[in-house]
Amino acid sequence: MSVLVLAEHDNNTLKDATLAAVTAAGQLGGEVHLLVAGQGVAGAAQAAAAVAGVAKVLVADDAAYANQLAENLAPLLVDLMAGYDALVAPATSAGKNVAPRVAALLDVAQVSDIIAVDSPDTFQRPIYAGNAVATVQSSDAKKVITVRTTAFAKAAATGGSAATENVAGKGDAGLSSFVGAELSQSDRPELTSAKVIVSGGRALGSAEAFQTVIEPLADKLGAAIGASRAAVDAGYMPNDYQVGQTGKIVAPELYIAAGISGAIQHLAGMKDSKVIVAINKDEEAPIFQVADFGIVGDLFQIVPEMTSKL
């Protein structure tokens, strides 16, 4: 058994999602290799070689992989999979984009978003927005798996000394090209790896309220900021702040939900948080059913009071 893990990186460093995927891959048994594909990835490749439990790092450094275009990456992965029994990718937007393309080309049924490895062919995964957990056994000779990164501990980022090998693929498939990106700039911790998250809902009522009410508390706690779908749909916050079934799945030590009613889709994204605090003026709001500590009242008074007293 040998497992290839698709690394998520920003060319210079590895994302935490990669470390969780390495842990899941290790549970399949056998050697774990990491593929770092991109352009100018020397830094990320070096970081990959240091990850505990990684036996080898494959480096595909090519302009065609610079923007992780699925049309270019998939053929590279398919070629490499000739030598592996399983492909593991983190269930990030990049992993979710490319893994099924590889699975189809390998004629394999992908197992998406696993939360546990029961055996090398049997996995647990949430369905129906996490309201049920399916245990599925794959009969495919090769496995293609995406991993819910909050469900697996992060592999140690140091301590390993993997060999590095350069690999080349077919390059640009000529199907798609990168035009541009508008990425959120923030000094805050990344939402999916933050220890504390302060999340706001529609009750905030405006983008300004996120700045004047949510941000000061997040600053005080060194927290990431999240938002409900309703708040994102209303344009109060950008899409990448959305926590939920189809947004980001988070599991911080502390999740503070302010003015979030707790729709099924939102709960699916945060109910594995260690401690949940709900602030809502509607005492019947479903968010209170998952909250460890609830406080019924006006978030515009309670949140600033918390900020001042912490």
Added chain:
Amino acid sequence: MKVLVPVKRVVDANVKVRVKADQTGVELANVKMSMNPFDEIAVEEAVRLKEKGIASEIVVVSIGEAKASETLRTALAMGADRGILVKTDSAPEPLGVAKLLSKIVGEEAPGLVIMGKQAIDDDSNQTGQMLAALLGWAQGTFASKVEQDGDKLNVTREVDGGLETLALKLPAVVTTDLRLNEPRYASLPNIMKAKSKPIAEKTPEDYGVDIAPRLKTLKVSEPPKRQAGIKVETVDELIGKLKEVGAIA
């Protein structure tokens, strides 16, 4: 160009599903079913492309039990032109669906396939990517904006860091995210009109596709239940409790 929109019949998004006592699945008897919300967004986008004169015909496809024809009727009432129902006894896996769709694409030769990024029942998020792979087409997943630019399609995607825009060679597969549009409600006259729009009935055998599942569901269980905690009266009490459990210093 012709636009193909696959749609899936799923448990309505507002239903809280319950796991069956024998752990073979979730309770589907007497549960409200609807079109997968992401697929509604896909139908809406196709209708808007038709209204802009970019799409010439909208063909909707559903794969599943006979009642999936209701989902097709909903899409026809929203503005699609005709439907194809591929009847199966149970819901095929995404790979099987992608294989069937690739055959239908072969027959229909659409210039664009728009579909939901994931179905809210199995939450797989695979079919669009798999279809693009089988066809050797470009894919624009998690789309929040779609614009035609000559022989290319510019797709803005919702990604973990924000938004990114890709230019796709056509034909292509686009999968929809939440912010692409807000689907319309079908008007009563359009619902009536949809009743006379054609739906062709097919079977997987018609397309020579093997949809035998590759994954065996050993069991479906309840997730660990989270106990509701306590309500506190004041911020001071809340801070005290959070310190007690070590959530804040």
